[in-house]
Amino acid sequence: MTANIRNFCIIAHIDHGKSTLADRLLEHTGTVMNRDKKEQMLDDLDLERQRGITIKARAVKMKLKHKGQEYELNLIDTPGHVDFQYEVSRSLACCEGALLLVDAFQGVEAQTMANAFAAMEHNLFIVPVINKIDLAMARPDEVAEEMMNALGTDPDDCVRVSAKTGFGVDELINTIITKIPPPTGDPNATLQAMVFDSNYDDYRGAITYVRVMAGTVKKGQKIQFVRAGTVHEVVELGQFVPQRQASDSLTTGQVGYLICNIKSLGDVHIGDTVTIVGDKGAPALPGYARPKRMVYCGLFPSDGQEFSDLRDALERLAVNDPSFEFEPETSDALGFGFRCGFLGLLHMEIIQQRLESESNIDLVQTAPNVTYEVVDKRGETIIIHKPQDVPEPGDIAEFRQPIVRCNVIIPGEFIGAVMKLCQERRGIQKNQEYLGANRAMLTYDIPLAEVVYDLHDKIKSCTRGYGTLDYEMVGYEAADLCRMDIMVNGTRVDALSIVCNKADADRRGRAVAKKLKAEIERHMFEVAVQAAIGSRVIARETISAMRKNVTAKCYGGDISRKRKLLQKQKEGKKRMKAVGNVEISQKAFMAVLSDGD
Protein backbone atom coordinates (compact mmCIF):
# COMPACT_ATOMS: atom_id res chain seq x y z
CA MET A 1 0.00 0.00 0.00
CA THR A 2 1.86 3.04 -1.19
CA ALA A 3 -0.54 5.34 0.72
CA ASN A 4 1.14 4.36 3.98
CA ILE A 5 4.73 4.78 2.82
CA ARG A 6 6.75 7.94 3.36
CA ASN A 7 10.19 8.32 1.80
CA PHE A 8 12.30 11.19 3.05
CA CYS A 9 15.84 12.34 3.68
CA ILE A 10 17.46 14.77 6.06
CA ILE A 11 19.45 17.56 4.51
CA ALA A 12 21.67 19.73 6.63
CA HIS A 13 24.97 21.51 6.84
CA ILE A 14 27.81 19.54 8.46
CA ASP A 15 27.40 19.22 12.24
CA HIS A 16 23.87 20.57 12.36
CA GLY A 17 22.81 17.22 13.84
CA LYS A 18 21.67 15.03 10.98
CA SER A 19 23.06 11.77 12.34
CA THR A 20 21.85 12.53 15.86
CA LEU A 21 18.34 13.22 14.58
CA ALA A 22 18.38 10.03 12.53
CA ASP A 23 19.27 8.10 15.68
CA ARG A 24 16.39 9.72 17.58
CA LEU A 25 13.93 8.85 14.81
CA LEU A 26 15.07 5.21 14.90
CA GLU A 27 14.59 5.21 18.64
CA HIS A 28 11.19 6.91 18.70
CA THR A 29 9.78 4.53 16.10
CA GLY A 30 11.13 1.53 18.06
CA THR A 31 13.35 0.52 15.13
CA VAL A 32 16.27 0.16 17.49
CA MET A 33 16.04 -0.42 21.20
CA ASN A 34 18.21 1.55 23.54
CA ARG A 35 20.38 -1.43 24.35
CA ASP A 36 21.66 -2.10 20.84
CA LYS A 37 22.19 1.53 20.15
CA LYS A 38 25.61 2.81 19.38
CA GLU A 39 26.31 6.42 18.67
CA GLN A 40 25.38 7.45 15.15
CA MET A 41 24.09 4.21 13.76
CA LEU A 42 23.88 5.27 10.16
CA ASP A 43 27.54 6.12 9.74
CA ASP A 44 28.94 2.63 9.66
CA LEU A 45 32.25 3.09 7.94
CA ASP A 46 34.97 3.40 10.55
CA LEU A 47 36.49 6.30 8.77
CA GLU A 48 33.20 8.16 8.78
CA ARG A 49 33.05 7.65 12.49
CA GLN A 50 36.55 9.01 12.94
CA ARG A 51 35.90 12.03 10.80
CA GLY A 52 32.34 12.48 11.94
CA ILE A 53 30.99 12.97 8.47
CA THR A 54 28.47 11.02 6.50
CA ILE A 55 30.05 9.75 3.30
CA LYS A 56 27.82 7.06 1.87
CA ALA A 57 24.07 7.18 1.54
CA ARG A 58 22.12 4.63 3.60
CA ALA A 59 18.46 3.76 3.85
CA VAL A 60 16.55 2.58 6.89
CA LYS A 61 12.98 1.38 7.18
CA MET A 62 11.00 2.38 10.27
CA LYS A 63 7.59 0.94 11.05
CA LEU A 64 5.08 2.62 13.30
CA LYS A 65 1.39 2.87 14.16
CA HIS A 66 -0.28 6.23 13.71
CA LYS A 67 -3.98 6.77 14.34
CA GLY A 68 -4.64 3.05 14.06
CA GLN A 69 -2.76 2.59 10.81
CA GLU A 70 0.60 0.97 10.06
CA TYR A 71 3.10 3.26 8.35
CA GLU A 72 6.42 2.55 6.74
CA LEU A 73 8.89 5.44 6.92
CA ASN A 74 12.04 5.14 4.84
CA LEU A 75 14.86 7.44 5.85
CA ILE A 76 17.44 7.85 3.11
CA ASP A 77 20.68 9.24 4.47
CA THR A 78 22.50 11.54 2.06
CA PRO A 79 26.16 12.56 2.07
CA GLY A 80 26.62 16.20 3.01
CA HIS A 81 29.83 17.08 1.22
CA VAL A 82 30.07 18.75 -2.20
CA ASP A 83 32.42 16.02 -3.44
CA PHE A 84 29.49 13.62 -3.36
CA GLN A 85 26.88 15.88 -5.00
CA TYR A 86 25.86 13.33 -7.60
CA GLU A 87 25.11 10.73 -4.96
CA VAL A 88 23.05 13.34 -3.13
CA SER A 89 21.00 14.08 -6.21
CA ARG A 90 20.27 10.36 -6.81
CA SER A 91 19.19 9.94 -3.19
CA LEU A 92 16.89 12.96 -3.46
CA ALA A 93 15.28 11.46 -6.54
CA CYS A 94 14.14 8.55 -4.33
CA CYS A 95 12.27 10.73 -1.82
CA GLU A 96 9.02 12.64 -1.74
CA GLY A 97 10.05 14.85 1.15
CA ALA A 98 13.07 16.29 2.93
CA LEU A 99 13.65 17.43 6.48
CA LEU A 100 15.65 20.62 6.13
CA LEU A 101 17.58 20.68 9.36
CA VAL A 102 19.16 23.90 10.60
CA ASP A 103 21.12 24.44 13.82
CA ALA A 104 19.27 26.88 16.10
CA PHE A 105 22.51 28.67 16.89
CA GLN A 106 24.51 28.50 13.65
CA GLY A 107 21.60 29.34 11.36
CA VAL A 108 21.52 28.87 7.59
CA GLU A 109 24.87 27.83 6.09
CA ALA A 110 26.20 27.33 2.57
CA GLN A 111 25.44 23.61 2.43
CA THR A 112 21.96 24.18 3.85
CA MET A 113 21.29 26.36 0.82
CA ALA A 114 22.92 24.07 -1.72
CA ASN A 115 21.06 21.03 -0.42
CA ALA A 116 17.73 22.84 -0.04
CA PHE A 117 17.89 24.09 -3.63
CA ALA A 118 18.73 20.60 -4.83
CA ALA A 119 15.70 19.23 -2.92
CA MET A 120 13.46 21.90 -4.45
CA GLU A 121 14.72 21.04 -7.93
CA HIS A 122 13.59 17.48 -7.28
CA ASN A 123 10.17 18.82 -6.20
CA LEU A 124 10.46 17.43 -2.69
CA PHE A 125 8.12 18.57 0.05
CA ILE A 126 10.32 20.49 2.48
CA VAL A 127 9.76 20.23 6.24
CA PRO A 128 11.81 22.99 7.89
CA VAL A 129 13.28 21.75 11.18
CA ILE A 130 15.21 23.80 13.72
CA ASN A 131 17.53 21.61 15.80
CA LYS A 132 19.45 22.07 19.05
CA ILE A 133 16.81 24.24 20.69
CA ASP A 134 18.10 22.92 24.03
CA LEU A 135 21.22 25.07 23.63
CA ALA A 136 21.36 28.16 25.85
CA MET A 137 22.56 30.14 22.82
CA ALA A 138 19.72 28.93 20.57
CA ARG A 139 17.96 31.68 18.60
CA PRO A 140 15.15 29.74 16.88
CA ASP A 141 13.03 32.81 15.98
CA GLU A 142 15.88 34.51 14.15
CA VAL A 143 16.85 31.26 12.44
CA ALA A 144 13.23 30.74 11.31
CA GLU A 145 13.37 34.21 9.77
CA GLU A 146 16.70 33.51 8.08
CA MET A 147 15.20 30.35 6.61
CA MET A 148 12.25 32.35 5.33
CA ASN A 149 14.51 34.95 3.68
CA ALA A 150 16.91 32.46 2.21
CA LEU A 151 14.60 29.61 1.25
CA GLY A 152 11.06 30.93 1.44
CA THR A 153 9.91 28.56 4.21
CA ASP A 154 7.08 29.72 6.50
CA PRO A 155 8.34 30.34 10.08
CA ASP A 156 5.08 28.85 11.42
CA ASP A 157 5.85 25.56 9.65
CA CYS A 158 9.23 25.13 11.35
CA VAL A 159 9.30 22.14 13.68
CA ARG A 160 11.53 22.83 16.66
CA VAL A 161 13.42 19.86 18.01
CA SER A 162 16.36 18.80 20.08
CA ALA A 163 17.90 15.74 18.54
CA LYS A 164 19.96 15.42 21.71
CA THR A 165 17.11 15.27 24.23
CA GLY A 166 14.41 13.98 21.89
CA PHE A 167 12.20 17.03 22.42
CA GLY A 168 9.87 17.63 19.47
CA VAL A 169 10.71 14.34 17.73
CA ASP A 170 7.19 12.92 18.11
CA GLU A 171 5.73 16.09 16.60
CA LEU A 172 8.23 15.78 13.77
CA ILE A 173 7.14 12.18 13.05
CA ASN A 174 3.55 13.39 13.01
CA THR A 175 4.47 16.09 10.48
CA ILE A 176 6.30 13.57 8.29
CA ILE A 177 3.19 11.37 8.12
CA THR A 178 0.64 14.12 7.61
CA LYS A 179 2.58 16.50 5.33
CA ILE A 180 4.97 14.49 3.15
CA PRO A 181 3.03 12.99 0.23
CA PRO A 182 3.01 9.20 -0.25
CA PRO A 183 4.77 7.77 -3.31
CA THR A 184 2.84 7.54 -6.54
CA GLY A 185 3.29 4.81 -9.13
CA ASP A 186 1.48 1.68 -10.15
CA PRO A 187 2.41 -1.52 -8.29
CA ASN A 188 1.07 -3.55 -11.23
CA ALA A 189 3.12 -1.78 -13.87
CA THR A 190 6.44 -3.06 -15.26
CA LEU A 191 9.25 -2.90 -12.73
CA GLN A 192 11.18 0.37 -12.73
CA ALA A 193 13.56 0.95 -9.84
CA MET A 194 16.27 3.55 -9.27
CA VAL A 195 19.75 2.53 -8.11
CA PHE A 196 20.76 5.21 -5.63
CA ASP A 197 23.72 3.59 -3.91
CA SER A 198 25.73 0.41 -3.64
CA ASN A 199 28.26 -1.11 -1.34
CA TYR A 200 30.44 -4.14 -1.23
CA ASP A 201 30.11 -7.12 1.06
CA ASP A 202 33.03 -9.54 1.14
CA TYR A 203 30.69 -12.54 1.21
CA ARG A 204 27.73 -11.42 -0.91
CA GLY A 205 29.41 -9.18 -3.50
CA ALA A 206 27.85 -5.90 -4.59
CA ILE A 207 24.72 -4.84 -2.74
CA THR A 208 22.50 -2.59 -4.82
CA TYR A 209 20.30 -0.01 -3.07
CA VAL A 210 17.08 0.67 -4.92
CA ARG A 211 13.87 2.64 -4.70
CA VAL A 212 11.03 1.00 -6.59
CA MET A 213 9.29 3.65 -8.72
CA ALA A 214 6.75 1.32 -10.33
CA GLY A 215 5.95 -2.38 -10.33
CA THR A 216 7.27 -5.06 -7.98
CA VAL A 217 10.50 -7.01 -7.83
CA LYS A 218 10.54 -10.54 -6.44
CA LYS A 219 13.20 -12.92 -5.26
CA GLY A 220 14.42 -15.22 -8.02
CA GLN A 221 13.42 -12.86 -10.84
CA LYS A 222 15.78 -11.99 -13.66
CA ILE A 223 16.43 -8.27 -13.70
CA GLN A 224 18.23 -5.96 -16.08
CA PHE A 225 20.24 -2.80 -15.47
CA VAL A 226 18.93 -0.61 -18.27
CA ARG A 227 21.98 1.62 -18.84
CA ALA A 228 24.62 -1.02 -18.26
CA GLY A 229 22.61 -3.58 -20.21
CA THR A 230 23.58 -6.40 -17.85
CA VAL A 231 21.21 -9.13 -16.66
CA HIS A 232 21.26 -10.72 -13.20
CA GLU A 233 19.16 -12.97 -11.02
CA VAL A 234 17.91 -11.59 -7.69
CA VAL A 235 19.19 -14.06 -5.10
CA GLU A 236 18.09 -11.98 -2.13
CA LEU A 237 16.20 -8.75 -1.55
CA GLY A 238 14.92 -6.88 1.45
CA GLN A 239 15.11 -3.73 3.51
CA PHE A 240 17.37 -2.24 6.16
CA VAL A 241 15.94 -2.18 9.67
CA PRO A 242 18.78 -0.96 10.12
CA GLN A 243 20.51 -4.35 9.48
CA ARG A 244 19.61 -6.20 6.27
CA GLN A 245 16.30 -8.03 6.59
CA ALA A 246 15.40 -10.30 3.70
CA SER A 247 11.87 -10.41 2.29
CA ASP A 248 10.11 -11.90 -0.75
CA SER A 249 9.41 -8.76 -2.72
CA LEU A 250 9.79 -4.99 -2.89
CA THR A 251 6.91 -3.05 -4.31
CA THR A 252 6.20 0.45 -5.61
CA GLY A 253 7.35 3.17 -3.23
CA GLN A 254 9.57 0.87 -1.16
CA VAL A 255 13.27 1.34 -0.58
CA GLY A 256 15.59 -1.62 -0.08
CA TYR A 257 18.42 -3.71 -1.44
CA LEU A 258 19.05 -6.35 -4.10
CA ILE A 259 21.78 -9.00 -3.99
CA CYS A 260 22.49 -10.54 -7.38
CA ASN A 261 25.93 -12.19 -7.13
CA ILE A 262 27.63 -9.20 -8.72
CA LYS A 263 31.36 -9.45 -8.17
CA SER A 264 32.42 -5.84 -8.56
CA LEU A 265 30.90 -2.52 -7.60
CA GLY A 266 32.09 -1.26 -10.97
CA ASP A 267 29.18 -3.18 -12.50
CA VAL A 268 26.57 -1.28 -10.50
CA HIS A 269 26.07 2.29 -11.68
CA ILE A 270 24.46 4.76 -9.35
CA GLY A 271 21.54 6.40 -11.16
CA ASP A 272 20.90 3.32 -13.33
CA THR A 273 17.42 1.82 -13.66
CA VAL A 274 16.44 -1.75 -12.79
CA THR A 275 13.70 -3.45 -14.76
CA ILE A 276 12.68 -7.03 -15.51
CA VAL A 277 14.11 -8.92 -18.44
CA GLY A 278 11.92 -9.11 -21.48
CA ASP A 279 10.83 -7.01 -24.41
CA LYS A 280 8.44 -4.99 -22.27
CA GLY A 281 11.12 -3.65 -19.91
CA ALA A 282 10.63 -0.13 -18.51
CA PRO A 283 12.60 2.84 -19.87
CA ALA A 284 15.57 4.34 -18.03
CA LEU A 285 14.84 6.94 -15.36
CA PRO A 286 16.21 10.42 -16.07
CA GLY A 287 19.20 12.04 -14.40
CA TYR A 288 21.83 9.35 -14.93
CA ALA A 289 25.41 10.59 -15.14
CA ARG A 290 28.85 9.09 -14.79
CA PRO A 291 30.80 10.23 -11.75
CA LYS A 292 33.09 13.11 -12.71
CA ARG A 293 36.59 13.07 -11.33
CA MET A 294 37.61 16.62 -10.59
CA VAL A 295 40.98 16.17 -8.92
CA TYR A 296 43.94 14.03 -9.92
CA CYS A 297 47.23 13.17 -8.25
CA GLY A 298 50.04 10.69 -8.70
CA LEU A 299 50.70 7.98 -6.11
CA PHE A 300 54.08 6.26 -6.14
CA PRO A 301 55.55 3.68 -3.79
CA SER A 302 58.68 5.13 -2.21
CA ASP A 303 60.20 1.69 -2.60
CA GLY A 304 59.93 0.69 -6.28
CA GLN A 305 59.64 -2.99 -5.21
CA GLU A 306 56.21 -2.26 -3.78
CA PHE A 307 54.62 -1.30 -7.10
CA SER A 308 52.58 -4.49 -7.39
CA ASP A 309 51.51 -4.30 -3.73
CA LEU A 310 50.26 -0.80 -4.42
CA ARG A 311 48.36 -2.00 -7.46
CA ASP A 312 46.67 -4.73 -5.42
CA ALA A 313 45.73 -2.23 -2.72
CA LEU A 314 44.29 0.20 -5.27
CA GLU A 315 42.32 -2.58 -6.93
CA ARG A 316 40.84 -3.56 -3.59
CA LEU A 317 39.80 0.04 -2.96
CA ALA A 318 38.28 0.48 -6.41
CA VAL A 319 36.05 -2.56 -5.83
CA ASN A 320 34.53 -0.65 -2.91
CA ASP A 321 34.39 2.75 -4.52
CA PRO A 322 33.66 2.91 -8.26
CA SER A 323 33.97 6.70 -8.32
CA PHE A 324 37.69 6.39 -7.70
CA GLU A 325 39.85 5.51 -10.73
CA PHE A 326 43.52 4.84 -11.32
CA GLU A 327 45.85 3.99 -14.16
CA PRO A 328 49.57 3.21 -14.32
CA GLU A 329 51.84 6.18 -14.74
CA THR A 330 55.57 6.48 -15.18
CA SER A 331 57.53 9.45 -14.05
CA ASP A 332 61.21 10.06 -14.75
CA ALA A 333 61.62 11.21 -11.19
CA LEU A 334 59.34 8.86 -9.30
CA GLY A 335 59.46 5.69 -11.37
CA PHE A 336 56.38 3.50 -11.69
CA GLY A 337 53.19 4.52 -9.96
CA PHE A 338 49.57 5.43 -10.60
CA ARG A 339 47.64 8.49 -11.65
CA CYS A 340 44.47 8.54 -9.55
CA GLY A 341 41.24 10.47 -10.12
CA PHE A 342 38.94 11.60 -7.31
CA LEU A 343 35.61 13.39 -7.01
CA GLY A 344 37.25 16.10 -4.93
CA LEU A 345 39.86 16.80 -2.29
CA LEU A 346 37.98 15.19 0.58
CA HIS A 347 37.51 12.07 -1.50
CA MET A 348 41.25 12.07 -2.20
CA GLU A 349 42.08 12.34 1.48
CA ILE A 350 39.71 9.51 2.34
CA ILE A 351 41.23 7.18 -0.27
CA GLN A 352 44.74 7.99 0.91
CA GLN A 353 43.93 7.31 4.51
CA ARG A 354 42.35 4.00 3.57
CA LEU A 355 45.40 3.06 1.53
CA GLU A 356 47.73 3.82 4.39
CA SER A 357 45.65 2.11 7.05
CA GLU A 358 44.76 -0.96 4.99
CA SER A 359 48.13 -1.64 3.41
CA ASN A 360 51.58 -1.01 4.70
CA ILE A 361 53.04 0.89 1.78
CA ASP A 362 55.01 4.10 2.04
CA LEU A 363 53.61 6.46 -0.54
CA VAL A 364 54.92 9.50 -2.30
CA GLN A 365 52.05 11.64 -3.49
CA THR A 366 52.33 14.41 -6.04
CA ALA A 367 50.46 17.68 -5.65
CA PRO A 368 46.80 17.38 -6.66
CA ASN A 369 45.69 19.10 -9.86
CA VAL A 370 42.38 19.65 -11.64
CA THR A 371 41.54 18.51 -15.17
CA TYR A 372 42.34 21.00 -17.94
CA GLU A 373 41.41 21.12 -21.61
CA VAL A 374 43.86 22.16 -24.28
CA VAL A 375 42.85 22.87 -27.87
CA ASP A 376 45.89 22.33 -30.07
CA LYS A 377 46.77 24.08 -33.30
CA ARG A 378 44.96 21.40 -35.31
CA GLY A 379 41.76 22.17 -33.44
CA GLU A 380 41.75 18.96 -31.39
CA THR A 381 40.75 19.05 -27.73
CA ILE A 382 43.06 17.22 -25.35
CA ILE A 383 41.98 16.42 -21.80
CA ILE A 384 44.85 16.97 -19.40
CA HIS A 385 44.96 14.97 -16.19
CA LYS A 386 48.57 15.75 -15.35
CA PRO A 387 50.53 18.97 -15.89
CA GLN A 388 53.49 17.24 -17.54
CA ASP A 389 51.14 16.32 -20.43
CA VAL A 390 50.53 19.97 -21.34
CA PRO A 391 52.01 20.48 -24.85
CA GLU A 392 54.71 23.04 -25.57
CA PRO A 393 53.42 26.67 -25.64
CA GLY A 394 53.76 26.88 -29.46
CA ASP A 395 51.31 23.99 -29.96
CA ILE A 396 48.49 25.44 -27.86
CA ALA A 397 45.63 27.35 -29.48
CA GLU A 398 43.47 27.55 -26.35
CA PHE A 399 43.97 26.51 -22.72
CA ARG A 400 40.79 25.99 -20.69
CA GLN A 401 40.21 25.46 -16.98
CA PRO A 402 37.17 24.32 -14.96
CA ILE A 403 35.15 27.08 -13.25
CA VAL A 404 32.88 26.58 -10.25
CA ARG A 405 30.14 28.77 -8.80
CA CYS A 406 30.81 29.35 -5.10
CA ASN A 407 28.28 30.44 -2.51
CA VAL A 408 29.83 31.78 0.66
CA ILE A 409 27.63 32.53 3.66
CA ILE A 410 29.14 34.83 6.27
CA PRO A 411 28.28 37.28 9.04
CA GLY A 412 28.16 40.83 7.62
CA GLU A 413 31.42 42.07 9.15
CA PHE A 414 33.49 39.62 7.08
CA ILE A 415 32.17 40.63 3.65
CA GLY A 416 35.22 42.77 2.89
CA ALA A 417 37.74 40.10 3.85
CA VAL A 418 36.00 37.36 1.87
CA MET A 419 35.59 39.56 -1.21
CA LYS A 420 39.30 40.31 -1.14
CA LEU A 421 40.10 36.62 -0.85
CA CYS A 422 37.80 35.65 -3.73
CA GLN A 423 39.25 38.39 -5.93
CA GLU A 424 42.79 37.23 -5.21
CA ARG A 425 41.65 33.81 -6.36
CA ARG A 426 40.51 35.30 -9.68
CA GLY A 427 36.87 35.11 -8.69
CA ILE A 428 34.20 37.07 -10.56
CA GLN A 429 31.41 38.31 -8.36
CA LYS A 430 27.95 37.21 -9.45
CA ASN A 431 25.71 38.18 -6.56
CA GLN A 432 25.51 39.50 -3.02
CA GLU A 433 22.44 39.24 -0.83
CA TYR A 434 21.42 39.50 2.80
CA LEU A 435 19.70 36.51 4.39
CA GLY A 436 19.03 38.01 7.80
CA ALA A 437 20.01 41.01 9.90
CA ASN A 438 23.67 40.07 9.85
CA ARG A 439 24.16 37.24 7.39
CA ALA A 440 25.15 37.66 3.80
CA MET A 441 25.60 35.33 0.86
CA LEU A 442 28.28 36.11 -1.73
CA THR A 443 28.29 34.31 -5.05
CA TYR A 444 31.49 34.10 -7.11
CA ASP A 445 32.65 32.20 -10.17
CA ILE A 446 36.17 30.96 -9.37
CA PRO A 447 38.59 28.64 -11.18
CA LEU A 448 38.35 25.22 -9.53
CA ALA A 449 42.13 25.07 -9.20
CA GLU A 450 41.98 28.12 -6.92
CA VAL A 451 39.23 26.53 -4.82
CA VAL A 452 40.32 22.96 -4.28
CA TYR A 453 43.52 23.34 -2.34
CA ASP A 454 42.64 25.60 0.52
CA LEU A 455 39.93 28.17 -0.21
CA HIS A 456 37.66 26.59 2.37
CA ASP A 457 40.35 26.77 5.05
CA LYS A 458 41.21 30.35 4.09
CA ILE A 459 37.56 31.38 4.31
CA LYS A 460 37.28 29.69 7.69
CA SER A 461 40.34 31.48 9.02
CA CYS A 462 39.43 34.94 7.75
CA THR A 463 35.90 34.67 9.18
CA ARG A 464 36.92 33.15 12.53
CA GLY A 465 35.26 29.90 11.55
CA TYR A 466 31.84 31.39 10.75
CA GLY A 467 32.07 31.39 6.95
CA THR A 468 30.86 28.41 4.94
CA LEU A 469 31.50 27.56 1.31
CA ASP A 470 29.74 25.43 -1.22
CA TYR A 471 30.31 25.12 -4.95
CA GLU A 472 29.03 23.55 -8.11
CA MET A 473 30.64 23.08 -11.49
CA VAL A 474 29.79 25.70 -14.14
CA GLY A 475 31.97 24.54 -17.04
CA TYR A 476 35.28 25.15 -18.81
CA GLU A 477 36.56 28.61 -19.74
CA ALA A 478 39.59 29.76 -21.68
CA ALA A 479 42.32 31.37 -19.58
CA ASP A 480 45.89 32.61 -19.92
CA LEU A 481 47.58 29.53 -18.49
CA CYS A 482 50.98 27.95 -18.86
CA ARG A 483 52.95 24.94 -17.67
CA MET A 484 55.73 25.67 -15.21
CA ASP A 485 58.51 23.12 -14.84
CA ILE A 486 60.92 22.59 -11.99
CA MET A 487 64.51 21.55 -12.58
CA VAL A 488 66.78 20.05 -9.97
CA ASN A 489 70.45 20.27 -10.95
CA GLY A 490 69.38 20.80 -14.53
CA THR A 491 67.03 17.77 -14.69
CA ARG A 492 63.36 18.47 -15.20
CA VAL A 493 61.34 16.76 -12.46
CA ASP A 494 58.15 15.84 -14.31
CA ALA A 495 56.20 15.18 -11.13
CA LEU A 496 56.80 18.77 -9.99
CA SER A 497 55.33 20.50 -13.06
CA ILE A 498 52.26 22.66 -12.43
CA VAL A 499 49.76 24.66 -14.44
CA CYS A 500 49.45 28.30 -13.41
CA ASN A 501 48.34 31.67 -14.67
CA LYS A 502 50.92 33.39 -16.87
CA ALA A 503 50.55 36.65 -14.98
CA ASP A 504 51.23 34.83 -11.75
CA ALA A 505 54.00 32.55 -12.98
CA ASP A 506 57.02 34.59 -11.85
CA ARG A 507 55.73 34.94 -8.31
CA ARG A 508 54.69 31.28 -8.11
CA GLY A 509 58.06 30.19 -9.56
CA ARG A 510 59.98 32.13 -6.91
CA ALA A 511 57.73 30.84 -4.12
CA VAL A 512 58.05 27.23 -5.20
CA ALA A 513 61.84 27.42 -5.62
CA LYS A 514 62.16 28.92 -2.16
CA LYS A 515 59.90 26.30 -0.62
CA LEU A 516 61.84 23.52 -2.31
CA LYS A 517 65.08 24.92 -1.00
CA ALA A 518 63.63 24.61 2.49
CA GLU A 519 62.33 21.07 1.90
CA ILE A 520 65.29 19.46 0.14
CA GLU A 521 67.99 18.43 2.55
CA ARG A 522 71.56 19.53 2.00
CA HIS A 523 73.68 17.10 0.08
CA MET A 524 77.41 16.51 -0.23
CA PHE A 525 77.32 18.73 -3.30
CA GLU A 526 75.56 21.90 -4.37
CA VAL A 527 71.98 21.53 -5.57
CA ALA A 528 70.35 24.06 -7.91
CA VAL A 529 66.56 24.38 -8.00
CA GLN A 530 65.10 26.25 -10.97
CA ALA A 531 61.59 27.12 -12.13
CA ALA A 532 61.11 27.49 -15.88
CA ILE A 533 58.44 28.17 -18.47
CA GLY A 534 59.41 26.50 -21.72
CA SER A 535 63.14 27.20 -21.89
CA ARG A 536 62.96 30.45 -19.89
CA VAL A 537 64.21 30.14 -16.30
CA ILE A 538 62.14 32.38 -14.01
CA ALA A 539 63.57 31.56 -10.59
CA ARG A 540 66.60 29.90 -9.05
CA GLU A 541 67.66 28.84 -5.57
CA THR A 542 70.85 27.07 -4.53
CA ILE A 543 71.17 24.57 -1.71
CA SER A 544 74.76 24.64 -0.55
CA ALA A 545 76.81 21.51 0.02
CA MET A 546 77.22 19.82 3.38
CA ARG A 547 78.67 16.68 4.80
CA LYS A 548 76.34 14.79 7.04
CA ASN A 549 77.70 11.86 8.95
CA VAL A 550 75.31 10.49 11.50
CA THR A 551 77.86 8.13 12.99
CA ALA A 552 80.44 10.84 13.57
CA LYS A 553 79.35 11.22 17.17
CA CYS A 554 79.94 7.52 17.82
CA TYR A 555 83.64 7.58 18.36
CA GLY A 556 85.21 4.26 19.06
CA GLY A 557 83.36 1.30 20.26
CA ASP A 558 80.14 -0.35 19.72
CA ILE A 559 79.26 -1.40 16.19
CA SER A 560 75.65 -2.21 17.12
CA ARG A 561 75.08 1.41 18.11
CA LYS A 562 76.46 2.55 14.79
CA ARG A 563 74.17 0.13 13.02
CA LYS A 564 71.21 1.41 14.94
CA LEU A 565 71.93 4.99 13.89
CA LEU A 566 72.39 3.98 10.28
CA GLN A 567 69.10 2.08 10.42
CA LYS A 568 67.39 5.15 11.82
CA GLN A 569 68.84 7.23 9.03
CA LYS A 570 67.56 4.70 6.52
CA GLU A 571 64.06 4.96 7.91
CA GLY A 572 64.25 8.72 7.72
CA LYS A 573 64.92 8.27 4.04
CA LYS A 574 61.68 6.46 3.39
CA ARG A 575 59.23 8.55 1.41
CA MET A 576 62.23 9.96 -0.42
CA LYS A 577 62.87 9.83 -4.11
CA ALA A 578 66.14 10.38 -5.89
CA VAL A 579 66.28 12.73 -8.86
CA GLY A 580 69.65 12.08 -10.43
CA ASN A 581 71.58 11.90 -7.20
CA VAL A 582 69.43 14.39 -5.28
CA GLU A 583 67.06 13.01 -2.66
CA ILE A 584 63.65 14.67 -2.57
CA SER A 585 61.21 14.10 0.30
CA GLN A 586 57.44 13.62 0.10
CA LYS A 587 56.90 17.09 1.55
CA ALA A 588 58.88 18.64 -1.27
CA PHE A 589 56.49 17.16 -3.84
CA MET A 590 53.70 19.15 -2.20
CA ALA A 591 55.83 22.33 -2.19
CA VAL A 592 54.50 23.26 -5.62
CA LEU A 593 51.23 24.15 -3.92
CA SER A 594 53.06 26.99 -2.21
CA ASP A 595 51.64 30.30 -3.41
CA GLY A 596 54.10 32.53 -1.64
CA ASP A 597 51.70 33.74 1.08
Ligand SMILES: Nc1nc2c(ncn2[C@@H]2O[C@H](COP(=O)(O)OP(=O)(O)OP(=O)(O)O)[C@@H](O)[C@H]2O)c(=O)[nH]1
Ligand atom coordinates in the same frame (compact mmCIF):
# COMPACT_ATOMS: atom_id res chain seq x y z
N1 LIG B 1 23.00 20.49 22.24
C1 LIG B 1 22.66 19.78 21.19
N2 LIG B 1 23.64 19.19 20.47
C2 LIG B 1 23.28 18.45 19.40
C3 LIG B 1 21.92 18.29 19.02
N3 LIG B 1 21.90 17.54 17.90
C4 LIG B 1 23.18 17.22 17.59
N4 LIG B 1 24.02 17.78 18.49
C5 LIG B 1 25.50 17.69 18.49
O1 LIG B 1 25.98 18.32 17.32
C6 LIG B 1 27.13 17.63 16.84
C7 LIG B 1 26.94 17.23 15.38
O2 LIG B 1 25.92 16.29 15.29
P1 LIG B 1 25.89 15.18 14.16
O3 LIG B 1 24.60 14.44 14.34
O4 LIG B 1 27.14 14.41 14.15
O5 LIG B 1 25.85 16.12 12.90
P2 LIG B 1 25.73 15.72 11.39
O6 LIG B 1 24.93 16.79 10.74
O7 LIG B 1 25.29 14.32 11.24
O8 LIG B 1 27.20 15.87 10.92
P3 LIG B 1 27.85 15.22 9.65
O9 LIG B 1 27.59 13.74 9.73
O10 LIG B 1 29.28 15.56 9.84
O11 LIG B 1 27.21 15.87 8.46
C8 LIG B 1 27.33 16.42 17.75
O12 LIG B 1 28.32 16.76 18.68
C9 LIG B 1 25.97 16.26 18.42
O13 LIG B 1 26.10 15.71 19.70
C10 LIG B 1 20.91 18.93 19.83
O14 LIG B 1 19.72 18.87 19.60
N5 LIG B 1 21.36 19.66 20.89
